Amino acid sequence: MNKNIWSLYKNSDRGKSVIKLFTVHEEDDELNWAEQVFKNYVEYLGEQVGGYNKERMLNSCINNFCIILMCIWADNLQLKENEGIDDYYERLIDNIELSEVEVNEEERRLYKEKDRIIYLHKQNYKSLCSILPELSLALFYLYPNVFFPILFRERFDVFMRILDVLEISMPELPTKPDKRGRLLFYKELVKNIYAFSKQHDLTAEETCACIYDFALMLLEDNQTKDEMPEPTNIWLTGACKEDYKNFLKNPIKDAKAIWTCNENTKRGDIIIMYVLSPYSCIQSIWRSDMDGVYTPFNYYNSRTRVTSGILISPITLNELKADQYFSQLGIVRKNFQGVNGVKFTAKDYKELQRLLSEKGFDISLLPQLYKPNLEIEGDIKNEKDVEEKLLIPLLTKLGYTEGDWTRQLSQKVGRNLKAIPDFVFLPKGELYFQNAPLIIEAKFDISSNIERTKSYNQALSYARMMKSSMFGICDKERLIIYKERKGLFDRFQPAFEKYWQNINDTETFNQLKLIIGKSAIQ
Numbered sequence: 001m002n003k004n005i006w007s008l009y010k011n012s013d014r015g016k017s018v019i020k021l022f023t024v025h026e027e028d029d030e031l032n033w034a035e036q037v038f039k040n041y042v043e044y045l046g047e048q049v050g051g052y053n054k055e056r057m058l059n060s061c062i063n064n065f066c067i068i069l070m071c072i073w074a075d076n077l078q079l080k081e082n083e084g085i086d087d088y089y090e091r092l093i094d095n096i097e098l099s100e101v102e103v104n105e106e107e108r109r110l111y112k113e114k115d116r117i118i119y120l121h122k123q124n125y126k127s128l129c130s131i132l133p134e135l136s137l138a139l140f141y142l143y144p145n146v147f148f149p150i151l152f153r154e155r156f157d158v159f160m161r162i163l164d165v166l167e168i169s170m171p172e173l174p175t176k177p178d179k180r181g182r183l184l185f186y187k188e189l190v191k192n193i194y195a196f197s198k199q200h201d202l203t204a205e206e207t208c209a210c211i212y213d214f215a216l217m218l219l220e221d222n223q224t225k226d227e228m229p230e231p232t233n234i235w236l237t238g239a240c241k242e243d244y245k246n247f248l249k250n251p252i253k254d255a256k257a258i259w260t261c262n263e264n265t266k267r268g269d270i271i272i273m274y275v276l277s278p279y280s281c282i283q284s285i286w287r288s289d290m291d292g293v294y295t296p297f298n299y300y301n302s303r304t305r306v307t308s309g310i311l312i313s314p315i316t317l318n319e320l321k322a323d324q325y326f327s328q329l330g331i332v333r334k335n336f337q338g339v340n341g342v343k344f345t346a347k348d349y350k351e352l353q354r355l356l357s358e359k360g361f362d363i364s365l366l367p368q369l370y371k372p373n374l375e376i377e378g379d380i381k382n383e384k385d386v387e388e389k390l391l392i393p394l395l396t397k398l399g400y401t402e403g404d405w406t407r408q409l410s411q412k413v414g415r416n417l418k419a420i421p422d423f424v425f426l427p428k429g430e431l432y433f434q435n436a437p438l439i440i441e442a443k444f445d446i447s448s449n450i451e452r453t454k455s456y457n458q459a460l461s462y463a464r465m466m467k468s469s470m471f472g473i474c475d476k477e478r479l480i481i482y483k484e485r486k487g488l489f490d491r492f493q494p495a496f497e498k499y500w501q502n503i504n505d506t507e508t509f510n511q512l513k514l515i516i517g518k519s520a521i522q
Helices: 003-010 013-021 030-048 054-074 085-095 125-130 132-142 156-166 179-199 204-221 241-248 317-322 346-358 383-397 449-465 506-516
Strands: 102-104 109-111 118-120 234-239 257-260 270-275 281-288 302-316 342-344 410-413 416-419 423-425 438-442 470-474 478-483 496-499
Touching: 003 013, 003 204, 013 030, 013 204, 030 054, 030 132, 030 204, 054 109, 054 132, 085 179, 125 132, 125 179, 132 179, 156 204, 179 204, 234 241, 234 257, 234 346, 241 270, 241 281, 270 302, 270 346, 281 317, 302 317, 302 346, 342 346, 383 423, 383 438, 383 470, 438 449, 449 470, 449 478, 470 506, 478 506, 496 506
Parallel strands: 234 270, 438 470
Antiparallel strands: 102 109, 234 342, 257 302, 270 281, 281 302, 410 416, 423 438, 470 478, 478 496
C-alpha cells in the first residue's frame, strides 16, 4: 500500500470514478446504485472466465440485492441503537428469511403475507453463503462505515490475492461442514478490512475502490504466464443443460470457465466433464488452469478454472453400465450422483481411453497423467520426520551445512518474543530483529486446501516479518517455494512445486538449486 501511488490513483479520473461508484447518497435509488456496482463486477468476471450468461448473472445479483433489502426492512432486521456489530450480524444471519414482500402504499410500509412465496428459509446458511455478495452489498448500502462488500463469489482466489497485495490479514478459514461459520468468516474479514481502512486513513468508499480497482491494477502488473505443469491427478465433474448449451457444446479455443471441483485439484490436473443433461454422458476432457480454491461464499465449497477443452466421442451412462470394467465403478453404479470432485484413478483413465479407441477416437490428442515415483524411503509419521528425513537431506544436497540455518528463531513483535519459522536461512542483523533471504515452514500434511491456505498465510507473515524475498512450505508429499515478484508473492503461482521424489530428477534438482541453492541465496 504505497501512499504516493495511492494518492496518484485517488486523484486520477479513474480513481475518482471508482470512488464515486461505491459512494452511497441518501437520495440514491438503491436499485440503480446496485446495478452499477454489480455491472462492473460482472464485466470483470467476463474478462476472466467464460461459461455463464452475464446478463442473467447481473439480473440475478440485482434481484437478490433488492429482495434482501426489502426483507431486512419488512422484518425489522436493521441495526438497533446501541447494538454491537457482531451481535447484529449474527442476529441477521440467524433470522433473515427471503420471501415475497408486499408494499402498503397508504401506510408506507412493507409486510409479508402468510401465504407468501419463500425463496430462502431461516438458517439455510449454505444458500445464504451463495448470495453473500448481494447480502454484503446490501449491508454496505445500509451501513457503509461498518460493513464492506465481498463480491468475489466465483473468484475467491482473486480476493485472496487482493488481501495479500494490500497486506490485509485473512482470518482462519472455516471448515467445509460449518455453514454458519462460513458466514461468520465474513464478519472477521470485515474487521480486518476496517482496520486496514483506519491504518491508511481511508473512507469506506476509498477502501472499496482500493480493493476492487487499485489492488487489481497492482495484480495485473504482477501477472506472469508460467508453463502449465504436468497433470498429477484426474477428477470428475458435472455439467447441466445450461452449461452444455452455453459453454461445452462448442468450446472456443483457449476458452476458460470456473467450475466446481475437488479442493485438492492442482493446476495442470485432468478434468473429465460428465454432462448430466440432456445426454448423460462423458462429453469432454479439460485441464485445470489453477489450484482448487476453497470458496466460502459460494454454494459449492471448491472451485477451479477449466481450460484447453477437448471434445471426445461421447460415452453414455448406458455404455458405461454395459462395460465390464465401468459397471463395477462406484460413481457409475450411483448414476454419477455426486459427481463433482470424484477422483478418477490412472486405471480408470486407461479404461476410458480404451472405450474411446473402440469408438475410433484418437487418444493421442488427450493429456496423459504424469507418474511420479511416490515411494518414500522411511516412514513419515509426523512433522519432525518431514524435517529430518526429507528437508534436511535435500538442504545438504543444495550446499547447506547445519550452521547455515537457524531453527525456531525468535523475533521481537511488539513487546513480546515470537517464535518464527522452522528453518531460517543465513539470518543477519540485531538479535530478535534479524532479516533472512529465505525461510521454510514444515508441516506434516497440507493436502487439504484449508491446511495449505493456513500454512501459506503463516509462512507469508514470517517472510514479511523477516523481509525475505523467498519462502517455502513443505509436507510429507511435496516442497513448494514462493518467490517475490515485483514486491508481491502470489499464493497461486509458486516458483517451484514438486513431489520429493521428482526432485531427484537432474533437471528438476538443478532448477531448484538455481532458486534456493546456497550459492543462489548468498
